[in-house]
Amino acid sequence: MTDRPVLAPTRGELAALLADARRAGRPVGLVPTMGALHEGHASLVREARARVGDGPVVVSVFVNPLQFGEGEDLDRYPRTLDADLDVCAREGVDVVFAPSVEEVYPGGVPAGSTSGMVTVEPGPLGSVLEGRSRPGHFAGVLTVVAKLFGLVRPDVAVFGQKDYQQLALIRRMAADLCLGVDVVGAETVREADGLALSSRNRYLDDEQRTEALALSRALHAAQEAAAYGLAPALDAARAELRAAKAVDLDYLEVTTPGLDSLPDPVPPGTEARVLVAARVGTTRLIDNMPLRIGAAPHDQTPDQQGDH
Amino acid sequence: MTDRPVLAPTRGELAALLADARRAGRPVGLVPTMGALHEGHASLVREARARVGDGPVVVSVFVNPLQFGEGEDLDRYPRTLDADLDVCAREGVDVVFAPSVEEVYPGGVPAGSTSGMVTVEPGPLGSVLEGRSRPGHFAGVLTVVAKLFGLVRPDVAVFGQKDYQQLALIRRMAADLCLGVDVVGAETVREADGLALSSRNRYLDDEQRTEALALSRALHAAQEAAAYGLAPALDAARAELRAAKAVDLDYLEVTTPGLDSLPDPVPPGTEARVLVAARVGTTRLIDNMPLRIGAAPHDQTPDQQGDH
Known part of the structure; x- marks a missing residue:
């Protein structure tokens, strides 16, 4: 008490x-x-x-x-x-x-x-x-x-x-x-299934809540695919978002941690941020995660990076 | 010391x-x-x-x-x-x-x-x-x-x-x-002749300094003439400024003390502010004074106001 x-x-x-x-x-x-x-x-x-x-x-x-x-x-x-x-x-x-x-x-x-x-x-x-x-x-x-x-x-x-x-x-x-x-x-607190906690989650009905999981799934997919570069990261995230029919994408962007544009080309090992916003029904949701571009998830060596 | x-x-x-x-x-x-x-x-x-x-x-x-x-x-x-x-x-x-x-x-x-x-x-x-x-x-x-x-x-x-x-x-x-x-x-500190102290006064040569007195003279003239209304106040100030050939007027305005527009017509006894900015040579100078519109300087009675 x-x-x-x-x-x-x-x-x-x-x-x-x-x-x-x-x-x-x-x-x-x-x-x-x-x-x-x-x-x-x-x-x-x-x-x-x-x-x-x-x-x-x-x-x-x-x-x-x-x-x-x-x-x-x-x-x-x-x-x-x-x-x-x-x-x-x-x-x-x-x-x-x-x-x-x-x-x-x-x-x-x-x-x-x-x-x-x-x-x-x-x-x-x-x-x-x-x-x-x-x-x-x-x-x-x-x-x-x-x-x-x-x-x-x-x-x-x-x-x-x-x-x-x-x-x-x-x-x-x-x-x-x-x-x-x-x-x-x-750090963002998430439900066990990955949904970022938000006061606006209470607007979602059961079906919408399930669809809303596409946001965190897309960010995780981007994190994984980022080892292969920026374009694969964005593609992987977009695929997850497209698969969720009730999710109306506003933006999906990868920026520097300070929210500036990334250099082109992106040097391997660059720390970045992937951010997403979408509407599910009338509810607008946002989420984001850190990611590392051009390096495999588990301590990839420079030699291995040369393959991509 | x-x-x-x-x-x-x-x-x-x-x-x-x-x-x-x-x-x-x-x-x-x-x-x-x-x-x-x-x-x-x-x-x-x-x-x-x-x-x-x-x-x-x-x-x-x-x-x-x-x-x-x-x-x-x-x-x-x-x-x-x-x-x-x-x-x-x-x-x-x-x-x-x-x-x-x-x-x-x-x-x-x-x-x-x-x-x-x-x-x-x-x-x-x-x-x-x-x-x-x-x-x-x-x-x-x-x-x-x-x-x-x-x-x-x-x-x-x-x-x-x-x-x-x-x-x-x-x-x-x-x-x-x-x-x-x-x-x-x-409150603004002034020279004996009325010039408002400013770090920019040191840009002025002797002749310009004399011309610059038109600003404070104009504001005083506005204060005096304000007893007869807004238009006379502005006219009196403008006359002073026009007489100083080296003074290039930027603005002369009368506002509420909070710098809002005055109501039209201005109710007698309204407290206001008159503000001026002008260039003398290459030097930009500003000055301002309080004034009271539609009331004679020395406790004018409502009867007397009726004459104007």
């Missing part, structure tokens, strides 16, 4: 709850979430705890309207604060910051993600991959994360690698705007 | 110098400057000192390339660090943070003000007035101020009202991104 964390619905209450730790110089950890917490979030909390020791761990629960585009799932996004508090209690979270929209945007939410207020501009990395399908999304994400960093003043903030581009952009923001926050990426 | 302030050329030295104050909970004051310090900057330092008491006052000296456009005066902008340190010594500044460009932009300065890195986007207020003549200027200003706030973590930061739009945008940034910094605007 653990105590429930203290719920802070306002900036003032949040600041008051963190004042003691601040005065005592204890580090503060933050796990920003949109709620609908699952085992993936729990793993982020454990990572934060490992980093701050006896300092407070704060989980923020806020469905940020600024990062949703028109026609996206802002209205139906699951809100489950009571269950979220249970998860946080089990994981020993100290403070749950669950503000209202008005508390975060006292001047109202600007129409369009970068008008009407001062916002954070992601730069070119914000317009590729997810950004191409979701214009304004990352401006909305970075702006709210900057706000949360300002309100919580964490020493460490933990994000999931499942939202890989988001993690990369938040890392860059922390560096480029000198936010003084150590941004940590935690 | 006062000791010279400690010069911190790097982030690390800056952080080390502020660590004691931080631990002791003493407030930190920041006066961001581009150097070439004059009595206007000295007044900002005194304002910061009044706010933080025995806490440290930091003056940053950094000519920020990101806020200069092509063809602007980045290269010839005056660099006078030794004299700046003397001014800071006289005013009892504790730390002068004077970083290199590489220290502030370790990844290089992006070409164009909002590409290549994560930046701060000013929103619509960044594209009017100064922003119309200087595209990207305020993105550059807000980005470097966000960085300085991140590196210094001030409780209070003091800016001059001479750069009125800059002050308004920095206030909005602090609020919209929850930076936790109290942004203070200090």
